[in-house]
Amino acid sequence: MTRFAAGPLQAGVRDVLQASLPVMESIASLYDTVPETAVSPYLYFGASEEVAEDTKTLTGRSITFDLGIVAGSGGQCTVKSLFSLIDTALKDGGLAVSGWSLVSLSLVSARVDANQKTLQGTIAQRTTEGVLRYKALLFQQQS
Numbered sequence: 001m002t003r004f005a006a007g008p009l010q011a012g013v014r015d016v017l018q019a020s021l022p023v024m025e026s027i028a029s030l031y032d033t034v035p036e037t038a039v040s041p042y043l044y045f046g047a048s049e050e051v052a053e054d055t056k057t058l059t060g061r062s063i064t065f066d067l068g069i070v071a072g073s074g075g076q077c078t079v080k081s082l083f084s085l086i087d088t089a090l091k092d093g094g095l096a097v098s099g100w101s102l103v104s105l106s107l108v109s110a111r112v113d114a115n116q117k118t119l120q121g122t123i124a125q126r127t128t129e130g131v132l133r134y135k136a137l138l139f140q141q142q143s
Contacts, residue, residue, distance in 0.1 A: 003059055003061075003099075003140055004050060004061070005050065005061040005063060005097065005099075005100050005138045005140075006048050006050045006061075006063050006065070008097045008098045008099055008100055009063055009065070009097050009100070009136055009138065010032075010045055010048070010065070011097075011098065012095050012096050012097045012098070012102075013045075013065075013067075013090065013095065014030065014032075014045075015096075016089055016090060016093035016094070016095050017030055017043065017086065017089055017090075017093075018030060019089075019093060020085070020088075020089035020093060022085045022088075022089070023043075023082070023085045023086060023089050026041065026081070026082055026085060027041050027042050027043055027069075027082070028040065028041060028042050029042045029043075030042070030043045030044070031043070031044040031045070032044070032045050034070075038070070040070045040071055040072030040073075040074065040127070041069065041070060041071045041072060041074055041078060041082065042069075042070055043067060043068065043069055043082075043086070044067075044068045044069075044070070045065070045066070045067065045068075046065070046066030046067065046068045046131060047065070047066050048063060048064065048065035048066065049063070049064045049065075050062070050063045051063075053137065058139045058140065058142075059139065059140035060137065060138065060139045060140070061100070061137075061138050061139075061140075062135065062136070062137050062138075063135070063136045063138065064108065064133060064134070064135045064136075065133070065134055065136070066131050066132065066133050066134075067086060067131070067132045067134070068129065068130070068131050069082050069083070069086075069129060069130040069131070069132075070127065070128075070129050071127070071128045071129070071130070072127055072128070073126055073127065073128075074128060075114075075126075075128050076112050076114065076128055078128065079112050079128050079129070079130035080112065080130070082130070083110050083130060083132060086132060087107060087132070090105060090134070091105070097136075097138055099140065099141055100138040100139065100140055100141060101138060101139050101140075101141055102136060102137075102138055103137040103138060103139060104135075104136065104137045105134060105135075105136045106134065106135050106136075107132065107133075107134055108133040108134060108135050109131075109132075109133045110130065110131070110132050110133075111130060111131045111133075112128065112129070112130045113128070113129050113130070114126065114127075114128050115127045115128070115129065
């Protein structure tokens with residue numbers, strides 16, 4: 001039977017971020033699915049990809065996943081400040097993944113996009129969004 005690690009990894013990441021006072025004091029919420037009524041700034045779980053990294057004796061998974069940030073009108077400084085808080089929480093927060101041993105967690109990239117919505121030629125709203133992309137290597141714990 002194929003074992004997937006992305007679900008337990010997401011649960012572990014969520015637990016670490018929710019336990020981080022600096023992160024939670026800086027955002028309105030953390031979402032798996034963002035509701036239409038979401039208030040910024042907020043974090044959300046974005047795209048992920050899981051690839052088998054099995055050895056002769058171990059079941060392994062490499063998972064690339066995105067954490068998105070919507071800062072609303074908070075701007076790039078807000079997003080970049082949150083980048084730092086999130087990265088510190090994930091690196092120092094004792095990330096545990098149920099049923100798996102976390103071998104490594106690496107930041108792959110950090111991207112900021114400034115968007116603006118226009119209404120009849122006038123800027124109606126500016127929003128700033130960011131995405132942190134991480135890569136995790138995990139091996140299934142032996143029973």
